[in-house]
Every structure is written in C-alpha cells, then in structure tokens.
Amino acid sequence: LEKSDVDLVSFLNDVVEMNTGYGAEFQVDFDFSTRLDTAMARLAPERMMQVFANLLSNAAKYSPTNDTVRVGLEDDGEYWQVSVTDRGPGIPESARETVFESFGQVQNTDGKTRKGTGLGMAIARKIVLAHGGEIDFESEPGHGTTFYVRLRKPHLEADLGQGDTETASLSDVA
Ligand code: ATP
Ligand code: MG
Numbered sequence: 706l707e708k709s710d711v712d713l714v715s716f717l718n719d720v721v722e723m724n725t726g727y728g729a730e731f732q733v734d735f736d737f738s739t740r741l742d743t744a745m746a747r748l749a750p751e752r753m754m755q756v757f758a759n760l761l762s763n764a765a766k767y768s769p770t771n772d773t774v775r776v777g778l779e780d781d782g783e784y785w786q787v788s789v790t791d792r793g794p795g796i797p798e799s800a801r802e803t804v805f806e807s808f809g810q811v812q813n814t815d816g817k818t819r820k821g822t823g824l825g826m827a828i829a830r831k832i833v834l835a836h837g838g839e840i841d842f843e844s845e846p847g848h849g850t851t852f853y854v855r856l857r858k859p860h861l862e863a864d865l866g867q868g869d870t871e872t873a874s875l876s877d878v879a
Contacts, residue, residue: 706749706835713744713778713785713856720754721776724761728774731765739778744785746856752832756840759825760789760852766819767793767850784839784855795846804842805830814846 721735728735764774768791777788794815796804803809808823833840837857844850 706752708747708749708836711746711748711750711753713746713787714739714741716750716753717757717776717778717787720757720761723754724758724765727758727762727765731768732770733765733768734773735761735765735776736773737776737778741778741780744778744780745859746785747859748836748856749832753836756829756832756854757787757789759829760854763825764789764791764793764850764852766821767791767813769793781855784857787854787856788851789854790849790851792849795848795850796842796844797846798844805840 717737717739721737724735727733761774761776768774772792775788775790777790779786779788794813794817796811797814800809800811803811805826806823807827809827810818810821810823812818830840833854833856839855840853842850842852
C-alpha cells in the first residue's frame with residue numbers, strides 16, 4: 706500500500722468534487738463540512754478515493770431526489786472519523802454483514818433493490834482494514850443511513866513523512 710501524508714480536509718473537498726457526476730445522475734447534492742482546519746492522515750489516496758466514491762455513489766443512489774448527502778469529519782480520539790449521511794430507505798439490522806459481503810445486495814426497507822454489483826462495500830472494507838481503520842454504519846429504517854470511516858491519527862507528528870512500514874496487502878482486491 707503506497708501511502709502518503711494527506712490532509713483529510715482537502716482530501717474530502719476533492720472527494721466531493723470528483724463525485725459530482727454521481728450527484729448529477731441521481732439529482733442529489735453533496736455537502737462537506739467540518740469544524741476542523743486540518744486532519745493529517747497517512748493513506749493511499751487512490752484507494753481511499755475508491756472507498757469514498759462508493760460511499761457517495763451509494764448515498765446518492767438511495768437518497769430521495771433533490772436531497773443533500775452530508776459528509777462530515779470529526780476528531781474521535783485516536784481516529785479521524787468521516788461520516789456520509791443520507792436520508793434514504795435505510796438498511797435493516799439483519800443486513801449488517803451482507804452489506805460488506807461480495808455480491809451482497811440488500812432488500813432495502815422500501816422493498817426495492819437498485820442496480821449495482823454488490824462489490825463496492827466489500828472492496829471498501831478491505832481497503833479501510835488494510836489502512837488499520839474501521840468502517841461501519843448506523844441506520845434507521847425509513848429515515849436514512851450514516852456510514853463511518855475511521856482512520857488512525859499518526860501517533861506522533863514524527864510519524865508523518867516516515868517510510869512505509871506496513872505490509873498490509875490488497876492483492877485480493879480487483
Ligand atoms: P456496486 O457498488 O458494486 O456498484 P452496490 O452499490 O449494489 O454495487 P455495495 O456498494 O457493495 O453494492 O452495497 C451493498 C448493498 O448495501 C447495496 O446493494 C444496498 O443494498 C446496501 N446499501 C449500501 N449503501 C446503502 C445506503 N446508503 N442506503 C441503503 N442501502 C445501502
Ligand atoms: Mg455501491
């Protein structure tokens with residue numbers, strides 16, 4: 706995993722900008738806001754971009770038309786926590802694992818499934834875990850879903866700019 710030092714504040718601004726196409730496709734706006742001025746993390750930018758492209762495309766796909774998907778960034782102790790919130794149909798508790806399985810598509814609480822291969826979240830989870838991070842969600846059926854991605858803060862300022870020591874492999878990601 707080829708990591709570099711990235712400021713999540715500017716990274717998430719780029720994420721929103723690079724995915725406006727999904728917003729347009731589903732007539733949904735993306736809005737990123739945070740109280741943080743800066744949030745340095747070590748990550749593989751193209752891989753992490755893939756994670757957020759999937760989270761934003763899912764949120765857009767399941768949002769009501771003309772709605773806004775909110776992207777947030779918070780300080781969560783050892784982690785930076787990114788959130789992606791939609792007001793779609795939600796994900797039933799019984800599908801908590803299925804969402805992250807390859808080819809897993811859930812019958813949403815509105816009874817509809819939408820087009821897709823069911824690979825996006827399986828890949829996203831592999832990428833986040835390979836970064837030593839966490840991914841999960843909270844959902845209220847009928848009201849919406851928030852996905853969370855937590856990325857470890859570098860332990861010390863001195864960690865930033867150091868060589869790659871991690872050996873996590875993404876070889877089984879397409
Ligand atoms: P792909 O991303 O491969 O094009 P996909 O979007 O269907 O296909 P995933 O991104 O892996 O697949 O998501 C898996 C399933 O989880 C979705 O098919 C959907 O049932 C459910 N899901 C994911 N995100 C949301 C969301 N924001 N709201 C409601 N259901 C969701
Ligand atoms: Mg998807």
